[in-house]
Amino acid sequence: MTAIDPTAHLTAEQIEELGRELDAIRDEVIAGRGEKDAAYIRKVISAQRKLELFSRGVLLFSIFPPAWLVGTAGLSVAKIMENMEIGHNVLHGQWDWMRDPKIHSTTWDWDHVSPAEQWKHSHNELHHTYTNVIGKDNDLGYGIMRVDEDQKWHPFHLGQPLWNFINACFFEYGIAAYDLELGKNLNKRRRKNPEFRARARAVGRKIRKQVLKDYVIHPLLSGPSFLTTLAATFTANLVRNIWSHSVIMCGHFPEGVQVFERRSIKGETRGQWYLRQMMGSANISGSKAMHFMTGNLSHQIEHHLFPDLPSNRYAEVAVKVRALFEKYELEYVTGPLPKQVFSAWHKVFRLSLPNRKPRVKTPDREQELVAA
Amino acid sequence: MTSAALRSRAWKLLEMVTTPLLPSDYLDLVSPLRAGGDLRGRIEAVHPETGDAATLVIRPGRGWRGHTAGQYVRIGVDVDGVRLWRAYSVTSPSNRQDGRITITVKAIPDGKVSNHLVRRAQPGTLIQLDQATGDFVVPEARPAKVLYLTAGSGITPVMGMLRDIELDDVVMVHSAPQPQDVIFRNDLHDLVADKKLRLTELHTDTDGMLDISRLDELVPDWAERETWACGPAGLLDAAEDHWTEHGVPERLHTERFRPGVVVTGDGGEVTFGTTGKTVDADGATPLLDVGEEAGVLMPSGCRMGICFGCVTPLTAGAVRDLRTGEITEAGPGVLIQTCVSAAAGPCDIER
Numbered sequence: 001m002t003a004i005d006p007t008a009h010l011t012a013e014q015i016e017e018l019g020r021e022l023d024a025i026r027d028e029v030i031a032g033r034g035e036k037d038a039a040y041i042r043k044v045i046s047a048q049r050k051l052e053l054f055s056r057g058v059l060l061f062s063i064f065p066p067a068w069l070v071g072t073a074g075l076s077v078a079k080i081m082e083n084m085e086i087g088h089n090v091l092h093g094q095w096d097w098m099r100d101p102k103i104h105s106t107t108w109d110w111d112h113v114s115p116a117e118q119w120k121h122s123h124n125e126l127h128h129t130y131t132n133v134i135g136k137d138n139d140l141g142y143g144i145m146r147v148d149e150d151q152k153w154h155p156f157h158l159g160q161p162l163w164n165f166i167n168a169c170f171f172e173y174g175i176a177a178y179d180l181e182l183g184k185n186l187n188k189r190r191r192k193n194p195e196f197r198a199r200a201r202a203v204g205r206k207i208r209k210q211v212l213k214d215y216v217i218h219p220l221l222s223g224p225s226f227l228t229t230l231a232a233t234f235t236a237n238l239v240r241n242i243w244s245h246s247v248i249m250c251g252h253f254p255e256g257v258q259v260f261e262r263r264s265i266k267g268e269t270r271g272q273w274y275l276r277q278m279m280g281s282a283n284i285s286g287s288k289a290m291h292f293m294t295g296n297l298s299h300q301i302e303h304h305l306f307p308d309l310p311s312n313r314y315a316e317v318a319v320k321v322r323a324l325f326e327k328y329e330l331e332y333v334t335g336p337l338p339k340q341v342f343s344a345w346h347k348v349f350r351l352s353l354p355n356r357k358p359r360v361k362t363p364d365r366e367q368e369l370v371a372a
Numbered sequence: 373m374t375s376a377a378l379r380s381r382a383w384k385l386l387e388m389v390t391t392p393l394l395p396s397d398y399l400d401l402v403s404p405l406r407a408g409g410d411l412r413g414r415i416e417a418v419h420p421e422t423g424d425a426a427t428l429v430i431r432p433g434r435g436w437r438g439h440t441a442g443q444y445v446r447i448g449v450d451v452d453g454v455r456l457w458r459a460y461s462v463t464s465p466s467n468r469q470d471g472r473i474t475i476t477v478k479a480i481p482d483g484k485v486s487n488h489l490v491r492r493a494q495p496g497t498l499i500q501l502d503q504a505t506g507d508f509v510v511p512e513a514r515p516a517k518v519l520y521l522t523a524g525s526g527i528t529p530v531m532g533m534l535r536d537i538e539l540d541d542v543v544m545v546h547s548a549p550q551p552q553d554v555i556f557r558n559d560l561h562d563l564v565a566d567k568k569l570r571l572t573e574l575h576t577d578t579d580g581m582l583d584i585s586r587l588d589e590l591v592p593d594w595a596e597r598e599t600w601a602c603g604p605a606g607l608l609d610a611a612e613d614h615w616t617e618h619g620v621p622e623r624l625h626t627e628r629f630r631p632g633v634v635v636t637g638d639g640g641e642v643t644f645g646t647t648g649k650t651v652d653a654d655g656a657t658p659l660l661d662v663g664e665e666a667g668v669l670m671p672s673g674c675r676m677g678i679c680f681g682c683v684t685p686l687t688a689g690a691v692r693d694l695r696t697g698e699i700t701e702a703g704p705g706v707l708i709q710t711c712v713s714a715a716a717g718p719c720d721i722e723r
Contacts (some may be wrong), residue, residue: 027696038453049401093680099455099705102397105680106707109392190504209391217388271449271674307678 006258007275007306010160018328019271021363025320026306029313038098040312044085045103051077056218062228075236077293080243082111084295091309092119095169096308113207118199122179128307132252132259132280139252140259142167142178146351148259153354160352164345171241176203243293244339247284251300253344254282256333278325283318290337291315301332394438404498413447413501416472418493423557425478425525426490427463432473432501439504441466441536442529442600442627445475446704448500455500457704458485459629461529461602462504463556465536477557478525508600508627510537515598519591521611523582523603525549529627531556532561543591547574547582547603584610595620602627626688636690636699640718644668645687645723649720653715658694659684660710668723669680677712684710689719 055074062068070320087110095103109116130136141147167174185196215232223228258279284298291298299314302321325332386395404412417429424468439462460475479490518539520530520587548554565567572590587594601611607628615624638655653662663670673681689712
């Protein structure tokens with residue numbers, strides 16, 4: 001965290017003007033949505049399904065090492081596409097405008113142990129509304145890590161590099177536990193709550209189906225390739241989990257990203273909300289293929305400003321958003337994946353140790369605006 | 373174990389293999405028109421009829437159950453990436469040998485779907501299909517004398533009937549602006565030449581609109597005829613009054629293509645269909661707030677239009693997006709974000 005508020009030079013009027021300029025970018029994309037975008041998502045979905053079918057088919061013969069390699073690689077890529085460019089974005093309602101009931105946030109289910117409904121609540125609603133607000137946005141460290149100097153240190157945090165590594169390997173289970181708010185809900189009184197129990201049962205059902213598919217039925221169908229198929233699916237899930245964990249860590253954890261105090265969002269205007277999204281997110285730079293494999297979450301800043309715009313449009317939006325960052329003299333946090341991943345991990349290690357209370361407090365828009 | 377039980381077990385196993393998708397999601401990749409899948413059709417050809425009308429030859433999926441002459445079919449077409457549903461009369465005979473059906477579409481001004489189908493639809497395109505429906509049909513006990521009273525694209529269900537059912541005494545009074553606007557003009561004149569139809573063709577650009585009282589002169593025995601009428605609302609309203617005045621309303625069967633035009637305004641009466649509550653709403657209050665004020669349990673989320681946690685079916689009327697001003701009209705599959713939508717006239721919401 002920086003000791004100085006990086007948005008202090010902006011007046012209230014400038015912030016509202018910024019909001020209007022961002023609204024204009026959004027309106028332009030919405031007015032231009034059409035056939036090409038629809039064709040894009042349909043093509044991606046169809047390609048993903050074909051790749052998954054092909055890879056699972058090859059894995060039936062995974063007793064032969066080349067088949068294992070090809071099948072495992074294919075399945076890993078298919079699973080990444082499914083979670084990132086398709087699942088995450090469809091569940092955001094990015095494709096609801098097509099009115100196709102098969103590609104709709106209310107009907108979609110994904111290859112993930114967290115049921116779509118629960119994820120939509122904790123992610124779309126809590127995380128995207130309260131981005132980087134300490135105490136409101138649990139994505140800040142997922143409730144198991146300390147990722148900002150302002151957060152209170154506890155000896156438990158000494159182990160956080162390890163927790164983070166385990167979380168990366170079993171990320172989808174971590175997300176499911178997080179969506180259930182397991183830490184908070186496991187105490188004696190709360191775990192008996194019927195609403196929590198119903199949600200926990202839904203997660204249980206989803207885990208059972210996912211495990212049956214990946215670790216029982218597909219291996220059984222492979223007959224003599226039982227063990228190698230099992231290993232291949234495990235590997236593909238591991239690759240997908242580590243990949244998505246890395247991409248997602250790059251969204252809000254790298255150095256330069258701001259966090260906010262709970263009281264700073266009281267009575268927040270649209271312009272201030274936009275500004276918080278801008279300062280609370282970070283991008284990953286890279287090739288088209290890189291953007292695609294991250295589900296365009298490499299354009300995390302743009303995604304946080306406009307979470308419901310189709311993902312294939314973030315690249316063109318990013319050019320305009322970046323120009324606004326420059327115009328308003330704000331820092332656009334971005335960098336190649338290795339650099340951003342290193343930066344995020346570095347923070348995880350650094351904050352596992354206690355620090356002195358920072359001199360200047362977290363940006364508090366309310367106070368500043370009163371002062372201005 | 374019975375074979376049905378065995379099949380259902382096998383299906384369950386297959387569902388586990390494809391989880392969280394369904395086997396049909398994969399089958400759709402290879403065979404979208406198969407039996408057992410969602411009903412779809414493929415446009416195989418588009419034949420122009422007039423300057424602004426065209427006939428589409430559609431190969432329906434295996435689940436198609438056929439139609440009765442005069443019925444209509446609802447089709448879902450993707451226009452600019454958005455799936456829109458419209459109803460069109462089937463114009464092919466019900467016993468067509470190759471199993472194809474045809475619909476005939478007239479492009480109406482500003483009609484998104486009709487213009488798309490007439491001017492841009494490509495053979496090979498998949499469309500969504502519903503089973504044929506509608507009671508604008510000739511009964512099994514064929515009437516001895518029939519009158520078809522049509523105007524404009526109102527000819528389409530009647531053409532379906534003419535091609536399907538041969539009757540001894542058929543009279544038709546059809547109106548269109550000019551001769552070149554008469555859809556199926558050649559087909560109609562062929563029927564006349566074969567003495568299967570007596571036709572009065574009116575051209576409203578030169579003759580003016582049909583005055584219903586002229587029927588006495590055009591078809592003196594109209595009151596004895598079983599009549600099927602289809603055309604603009606004005607014609608049908610006049611016909612209904614006329615038949616009622618003469619005490620024979622049961623002889624008249626009408627088909628209205630566009631039942632009610634959605635009136636858009638600022639605010640209106642909001643009906644929550646499931647709970648049966650009705651309240652007045654202004655044009656600036658989000659429907660989420662309107663519902664909650666009225667004590668309806670509304671799904672909600674971020675309350676700023678980003679999380680899609682509040683989407684709810686809009687079953688009638690129209691709403692305005694408070695951010696963009698865009699109007700959304702009700703229709704099948706139309707969902708709205710209640711937190712950023714306000715009433716744009718009377719509307720019904722499924723809650």
